[in-house]
Amino acid sequence: xxxVAQSPRYKIIEKRQSVAFWCNPISGHATLYWYQQxxxxxxxxxxxFQNNGVVDDSQLPKDRFSAERLKGVDSTLKIQPAKLEDxxxxxxxxxxTGGQGNEKLFFxxxxxxxxx
Amino acid sequence: xxxxxxxxxxxxxQEGDSAVIKCTYSDSASNYFPWxxxxxxxxxQLIIDIRSNVGExxxxxxxxxxxxxxxxxxxxITETQPEDxxxxxxxxxxRSNYQLIWGAGTKLIIKP
Numbered sequence: 001x002x003x004v005a006q007s008p009r010y011k012i013i014e015k016r017q018s019v020a021f022w023c024n025p026i027s028g029h030a031t032l033y034w035y036q037q038x039x040x041x042x043x044x045x046x047x048x049f050q051n052n053g054v055v056d057d058s059q060l061p062k063d064r065f066s067a068e069r070l071k072g073v074d075s076t077l078k079i080q081p082a083k084l085e086d087x088x089x090x091x092x093x094x095x096x097t098g099g100q101g102n103e104k105l106f107f108x109x110x111x112x113x114x115x116x
Numbered sequence: 117x118x119x120x121x122x123x124x125x126x127x128x129x130q131e132g133d134s135a136v137i138k139c140t141y142s143d144s145a146s147n148y149f150p151w152x153x154x155x156x157x158x159x160x161q162l163i164i165d166i167r168s169n170v171g172e173x174x175x176x177x178x179x180x181x182x183x184x185x186x187x188x189x190x191x192x193i194t195e196t197q198p199e200d201x202x203x204x205x206x207x208x209x210x211r212s213n214y215q216l217i218w219g220a221g222t223k224l225i226i227k228p
Contacts (some may be wrong), residue, residue: 005179041220042120042122042205042207042218042219042220042221043160043190045215048215056213070124083190091159091160093159102147106150107161
């Protein structure tokens with residue numbers, strides 16, 4: 001089966017610019033996650049969607065980060081304006097049962113963002 | 117708040133030897149403990165998981181043990197091979213909302 005697709009793979013921007021990341025989860029997966037992974041650290045959950053509704057966005061810096069999941073399939077994560085500390089890998093993951101239990105997460109390869 | 121500590125941060129072992137990575141969690145209500153492997157340039161991939169009603173689980177060369185009393189769990193890899201070189205993350209799931217709390221990762225290096 002096709003995996004989680006993410007684009008772009010790399011992005012370099014200057015601080016205060018805006019950037020957007022795209023994710024296409026595995027077909028049929030109800031839950032979609034965006035994680036931020038800073039070098040040398042574990043993934044940090046930014047936002048979790050179940051279908052097209054937000055389940056958890058408690059760690060999303062809402063003054064600059066936004067995310068949407070149109071029609072419960074693809075998702076876009078946006079940063080505007082970017083700060084130096086946003087430099088990280090942004091990982092998208094999806095899972096099958098709609099977040100109703102502990103289950104396997106399938107990750108994409110991520111987008112590596114560098115803010116200069 | 118809830119926390120997962122992982123040790124060591126780097127582990128170097130000779131090919132063919134065993135490797136052990138340990139994690140400690142703070143939330144006694146945690147009930148699900150997955151281990152993910154992350155290779156360079158890729159996203160994490162689940163390699164094994166264990167639930168709180170089980171003390172040990174094995175899958176070929178990989179095993180995980182859980183001590184609920186001490187609130188720690190460990191990953192054991194036997195007969196290590198070069199392809200085992202990667203960063204390994206442990207995590208613990210909150211019972212209330214199933215959100216994963218991740219450890220900081222262990223970089224495993226297999227020496228030829």
